[in-house]
Amino acid sequence: MTTSSIPGLARFNTQSAEDATTALHEVCASVRWGSAILSRRPYATPEDLLRAGDAATAELTGEDLDEAMAGHPPIGRPRPGDPASAREQRGMDGASEDLRAEMLELNLAYQERFGHVFLICATGATGEQMRDALKARLGNPPGREREIVRAELGRINRIRLTRLLQDA
Incomplete structure (x- = not known):
């Protein structure tokens, strides 16, 4: 399979650096992460791009990780007009007011403890699953939590x- 047979990859490989940078910033708010992906273009396969993304995530410094996390809204409060966070946090759509209030309280406790937003891959998770993960991770030592955040x-x-x- 050639790159040209994968329209989204071909478009990504050939779009201007400015357009690609903008698209990559929507994926991850870390400038270093986006620059690493951009510098490795063109990609032969989608899997090559995903591997490059994994490598770039693994290479993020603590400051870069903070920058990436700053691009994520708290669970239960997707950014208005941000379809990605709304789609990813869909598990909170039908949450009760009690669960929403609990998530707000837990999010604040997490931010106070760790100094950043609670980051979880929320795609496909229910509100209860996200709450349970947040509760469990509140007890982590900071170093362990950073490892989990990077994986998420x-x-x-x-x-x-x-x-x-x-989408491309």
């Missing part, structure tokens, strides 16, 4: 890169 960011980036190729 990698999962989110893979989903968003795949969608980028499908």
Whole structure:
């Protein structure tokens, strides 16, 4: 299979650096992450792009990881006009007011403890599953939580890169 037989990948490989940078920023808010992906173009296959995304996520410094997390709204409060966060947090759509209030309280406790938003790959998760994960992760030591955050960011980036190729 050639790159030209995968329209989304061919478009990504050939679009201007400015347009590709904008698209990549929608995937991950880390400038370093987007630059790493951009610098490795062109990609022969979608899997090559996903592997590059994984490698770029693994290479993020602590500051880069903070920058990436700053691009994510808290669970239960997707950014208005942000279809990606609304789609990814769909599991909270039918949540009760009690669950929403609990998530707000837990999100605030998490941010106070770790200094950043609670990051989880919410795609396909119910509100209760996200709440339970948040409760469980509140007890993690900071170093362990950073490892989990990086893994969750990698999962989110893979989903968003795949969608980028499908939408392109």
